[in-house]
Amino acid sequence: MQSLIPYICKLQSVFETVEMENIIDLPQIVVVGSQSTGKSSVIEGIVGRDFLPRGTGIVTRRPLLIHLIHTPLDDHQRQGLKFMLDDWATFGHLPNKNFDNFQEVCDEIQRETNKRVGTQSAISDIPIYLKIYSAKVVNLTMIDLPGITKVPVGEQPPDIEKIIHNMIMKYIQKENSIILAVTPANADFANSESLKLARKVDPNGNRTLCVLTKLDLMDDGTDAKEVLMGNVSPVKLGIIGVVGRSQADINADKTVKECLEKEVNFLNKNYPELAEKNGIPFLTTTLSEGG
Template sequence: MEGVVQLINRLQGVATLVGDNAASDKSLPGLWELLPSIVVIGGQSSGKSSVLEAVVGKDFLPRGTGIVTRRPLNLQLVNNKESEDEFGVFLHRPNEKFTSYDAMRAEIEAETERLLRTEGKAVSPKPIQLTVTSPHVPNLTLVDMPGLTKIPIDGQPKSIVRELEDMARSYIKGDNAIILAVTPANADLATSDALHLAREVDPAGDRTI
């Protein structure tokens, strides 16, 4: 099973390198859509970051108000019981090991700013890929999506609401995507943006957690 997970991780890395991600403009299914993944969706400040950090057991994701996650983060967790070393490797910096989780957070923020500044956009569907190797994590691939919002704030373009929905929809529509819909514990599930979007692509709830 571990060999299969590692193979999937490598194939997702190849797909990202060649620009074949779930949000790519294409008429035929790409490699990304054919590979299994757990896609985490939810509204802004819904607790997505806390869920992901609980899986990893470390604080490493950017925090703040508004849209903090502005690009999908493809987080590949690799369990290595043969060593106590914990480190992260980014696809865009393949020759460098990040041994500090604070440094991983800073790199996620820096790479997000770099691309968005280049593209002149508020958000982008192009993912950041991070592989974390540790003896304390399960073998999993998780995709952290930008938080959904109902209204644009702080100078965000009016199109931001639709952009975020379309981006999340493109990542969860594939039959091999497991949807982890995060909703605050004090919120009414009937008004959950994440569950509403999940039901659009998975009406029976077969792929939704």
């Protein structure tokens, strides 16, 4: 899948310009999880940038299709750019504008969301298309979807659970998609909502990978070793544990890079025999190899 990403991006760009839904199956990683499971931290860890809106309730209110494009420092696309040695981003709805300030990327995601569905809690299935160019990323296409929820709030319709369920199913039922089922380690693994949905369309788990978040927030005296080893509920593509960037980290202005360093230290201390096959860097490598 790695070598196909530039061509996939070109194909999907055609749909960006006219806001059409993709009418062909293209390889993509669909990120699924309940609210507050750490989806945003996983995505930002893979990207290495803080760029996603955060808050309470449903924050992701439109599908966000993220193309990560590995762009070496000597790549011709950097020529003439004022930020030749830095990362930058573009949006499908603003194809001629480059963003090198990732807080502005976050603001634009919110602005474009509000333009379509208002400032309350309504959602839409019309995607926002974002490309991120960096020398530090691997070539991936990810789709961030609204978090699974049970109870409507604000202007949300009473059947919000069904609406989000149908939106998620539309993406994960595609045979070419890899389902990234995000599940918190400090909750009952057997009741994972993301894995329940994944099993509906991928009962054998051939294209499901579970990300076990918040390893550092488990109760004292407990750990996730049995889950990570697949002894509780096996997932064919594997279960990868991560620490992630908590709200406390965000409040303390810790960068994504600092939190990744914290993750390495945590895994080496608490899961020394499993550390090499867990964490955001291992997850990124696994995804770039197509599972």
